[in-house]
Amino acid sequence: MTISRFFAAFMLSLIMSAVLLAQSAPSQSLAALGASGGMADEAKEPKLEHFDPNLADKALDPCSDFYKYACNKWLVANPIPSDQVEWDTGSGLELWNERVLRETLEAASKNDPNRSAVQQKIGDYWAACMDESGIEAAGRKPLQPELDRIAALKSKQEITLEIARLHHLFPGAWEEGDNQSNAPFFGFTGQQDFDDASKVVAFIDQGGLSLPNRDYYLKTDDKSKELLHKYGLHVAKMFVLAGETAAEAAADSRTVIELETAMAQAQMDNVARRDPKNINNKMTLDQVRSLAPSVDWDAYLKAVKAPASEHYIVTSPDFFRAQERLLAEHPLNHWQTYMRWQVIHRAAPYLNKAMVDENFDFFAHTLAGQEEQLPRWRRCVRAADRDLGEALGQAYVDHAFPPESKARTVQMVHAIETALQADIQSLTWMSPATKEQAGIKLKGIEDKIGYPSQWRDYSSVKITRDSYLNNVSRASSFEFERWVAKVGKPVDRTEWGMTPPTINAYYDPQLNTINFPAGILQPPYFDPTKDDAVNFGAIGMIIGHEIIHGFDDEGRKFDAQGNLRDWWTSDDAKQYDERGKCISDEYTQDVPEAGPGVKQNGLLTQGEDTADNGGIHLALNALAATLKQQGESLDDKGADGWTYRQRFFLANAYSWCANERPEIARLAVTTNPHSLPVFRVDNVLSNMPEFQQAFGCKAGQRMVRANACRVW
Numbered sequence: 001m002t003i004s005r006f007f008a009a010f011m012l013s014l015i016m017s018a019v020l021l022a023q024s025a026p027s028q029s030l031a032a033l034g035a036s037g038g039m040a041d042e043a044k045e046p047k048l049e050h051f052d053p054n055l056a057d058k059a060l061d062p063c064s065d066f067y068k069y070a071c072n073k074w075l076v077a078n079p080i081p082s083d084q085v086e087w088d089t090g091s092g093l094e095l096w097n098e099r100v101l102r103e104t105l106e107a108a109s110k111n112d113p114n115r116s117a118v119q120q121k122i123g124d125y126w127a128a129c130m131d132e133s134g135i136e137a138a139g140r141k142p143l144q145p146e147l148d149r150i151a152a153l154k155s156k157q158e159i160t161l162e163i164a165r166l167h168h169l170f171p172g173a174w175e176e177g178d179n180q181s182n183a184p185f186f187g188f189t190g191q192q193d194f195d196d197a198s199k200v201v202a203f204i205d206q207g208g209l210s211l212p213n214r215d216y217y218l219k220t221d222d223k224s225k226e227l228l229h230k231y232g233l234h235v236a237k238m239f240v241l242a243g244e245t246a247a248e249a250a251a252d253s254r255t256v257i258e259l260e261t262a263m264a265q266a267q268m269d270n271v272a273r274r275d276p277k278n279i280n281n282k283m284t285l286d287q288v289r290s291l292a293p294s295v296d297w298d299a300y301l302k303a304v305k306a307p308a309s310e311h312y313i314v315t316s317p318d319f320f321r322a323q324e325r326l327l328a329e330h331p332l333n334h335w336q337t338y339m340r341w342q343v344i345h346r347a348a349p350y351l352n353k354a355m356v357d358e359n360f361d362f363f364a365h366t367l368a369g370q371e372e373q374l375p376r377w378r379r380c381v382r383a384a385d386r387d388l389g390e391a392l393g394q395a396y397v398d399h400a401f402p403p404e405s406k407a408r409t410v411q412m413v414h415a416i417e418t419a420l421q422a423d424i425q426s427l428t429w430m431s432p433a434t435k436e437q438a439g440i441k442l443k444g445i446e447d448k449i450g451y452p453s454q455w456r457d458y459s460s461v462k463i464t465r466d467s468y469l470n471n472v473s474r475a476s477s478f479e480f481e482r483w484v485a486k487v488g489k490p491v492d493r494t495e496w497g498m499t500p501p502t503i504n505a506y507y508d509p510q511l512n513t514i515n516f517p518a519g520i521l522q523p524p525y526f527d528p529t530k531d532d533a534v535n536f537g538a539i540g541m542i543i544g545h546e547i548i549h550g551f552d553d554e555g556r557k558f559d560a561q562g563n564l565r566d567w568w569t570s571d572d573a574k575q576y577d578e579r580g581k582c583i584s585d586e587y588t589q590d591v592p593e594a595g596p597g598v599k600q601n602g603l604l605t606q607g608e609d610t611a612d613n614g615g616i617h618l619a620l621n622a623l624a625a626t627l628k629q630q631g632e633s634l635d636d637k638g639a640d641g642w643t644y645r646q647r648f649f650l651a652n653a654y655s656w657c658a659n660e661r662p663e664i665a666r667l668a669v670t671t672n673p674h675s676l677p678v679f680r681v682d683n684v685l686s687n688m689p690e691f692q693q694a695f696g697c698k699a700g701q702r703m704v705r706a707n708a709c710r711v712w
């Protein structure tokens with residue numbers, strides 16, 4: 001399953017909480033990793049996984065390691081393919097979804113004069129991406145105009161317009177990734193104001209890096225030093241591929257590392273960034289100008305067509321103070337080198353094989369452990385989904401998401417929301433005043449299921465068959481300017497941050513919505529052929545997870561309208577923090593799966609862990625209520641000999657079974673606010689008496705935690 005950072009929004013992904021079912025290669029390389037060929041998976045039909053309780057390994061003890069008990073047989077039978085960094089029970093679905101998209105793209109790429117405007121866009125995009133011989137023949141030529149522009153800069157004052165250009169040209173080059181900080185120099189976009197969710201204001205964010213986050217530059221353990229060294233070699237190789245001599249490339253690589261490391265040093269870390277108060281720094285345009293006078297803000301705002309903003313939110317003023325010093329200390333040619341690197345690095349996935357291969361070798365192989373590149377068609381499907389996702393997604397919805405699936409999902413969502421209402425009322429630690437506010441927030445949640453009510457209009461994006469890189473750049477410019485143009489306009493509540501075929505889901509605290517794309521409402525998460533116990537255990541837990549995000553340590557700071565407003569009494573907030581600390585202490589744990597000495601930071605994952613723990617309670621209670629309506633109970637046995645309660649927990653664990661390479665596990669522990677799948681099962685269930693009851697686990701056994709945590 002992909003990490004789905006494709007959706008655009010640097011602040012959205014900062015505070016928007018996706019369920020992130022599993023990890024994937026870093027986003028920059030995801031769009032277009034891989035080599036040609038890849039006949040291996042062309043021949044076989046992708047297989048959707050369906051839950052089967054007989055997958056439980058009865059030779060093992062469910063009370064010792066339930067993840068292993070539920071997943072072992074599947075894990076042994078499903079090793080990681082060489083072009084993947086992990087393989088889980090949803091991976092077959094990912095391939096299945098991509099095959100549906102591929103058929104749509106292939107049909108649209110035929111030169112039929114009766115093609116619709118949407119078919120012309122997606123079809124020609126596909127044709128240009130699949131044209132490997134044309135791309136190979138062009139070599140590094142498509143880069144040259146950008147490299148020439150940078151070479152022609154005469155003064156540091158001219159850097160500003162080049163930053164604006166970089167933000168336009170490359171996907172994600174203007175946004176904060178998933179707690180990454182990888183916009184060149186800084187990030188810029190339009191985003192809802194923290195204090196008044198009805199307004200969109202300009203956000204100016206830290207940036208500057210190419211590696212997944214600041215730790216990769218700053219940590220001093222042997223493994224981190226080795227990775228940074230390898231990154232330096234990679235940068236040099238890419239400069240050579242772009243036409244430099246080996247000596248020039250080596251010197252330029254040192255400059256890039258020096259500048260990026262200095263910017264990493266200046267960045268706020270990803271734990272501090274989880275508290276919206278830390279990043280909610282409002283400034284007037286004059287204050288921005290004097291904070292960072294080396295950037296010509298008026299020229300920048302004009303170049304990106306930014307409407308006037310009521311104020312500017314500068315997420316990390318210290319970052320800009322440090323960058324100001326760097327701009328003064330380093331000569332123009334250092335910054336030209338940095339910008340040249342940004343162009344080469346970001347364009348690499350869309351260029352010739354030598355560039356694609358070297359980019360893959362470092363960002364996917366060395367950093368994430370992927371052995372082989374994805375076949376070209378899968379890279380092109382993913383890029384089309386990222387760049388034209390709501391054009392491509394319409395056909396996916398028609399093909400894969402019948403109205404009955406939507407109706408049954410909506411029913412489950414309502415049952416889970418009712419369960420949370422009852423849970424809030426039953427809390428012994430919360431005062432009536434806070435309970436009332438929580439109830440208002442819960443009622444205010446908008447449920448978005450399947451696909452948007454209106455599709456995005458791509459008519460202004462020019463797509464041709466002749467240059468893949470240019471198509472990507474024009475789609476990227478469209479997306480960047482679409483976000484910037486929101487500044488000063490009313491908030492559009494209908495928009496989606498994920499495309500319909502995405503296998504993921506999210507809660508957006510500033511809109512107070514949960515969003516479930518059609519792509520995840522498929523087996524093994526939502527399985528129309530299975531009973532309620534299985535579906536509440538799998539997709540029900542994920543629905544509960546997203547709803548709980550409205551009430552986790554971050555989400556609870558926003559009100560029903562999406563404003564950053566404290567609606568808690570101070571006693572209740574204190575009670576909450578104690579329970580939250582139990583969770584973050586529990587998850588501050590060793591992660592041997594990621595290598596010796598690797599430790600999870602429970603403060604980084606606290607929100608996701610809280611959502612996992614609360615989500616499964618809600619799903620179980622909703623299942624109990626649903627069974628009761630049918631005259632049944634959790635402990636009744638089904639035809640297969642398992643109780644509904646047991647099937648619920650088995651289906652839940654099954655939906656998380658994943659084989660992962662240690663490299664991607666290490667990357668995830670450093671950058672990802674989600675725990676690894678094994679902990680999303682074993683930590684959660686060992687906190688639950690309801691689980692222990694299902695399998696007769698006793699005090700002292702591993703799945704019965706002595707200091708069990710419970711927030712929701």
Ligand SMILES: [Zn+2]
Nearest residue numbers: 017018019608
């Ligand atoms: Zn989440």
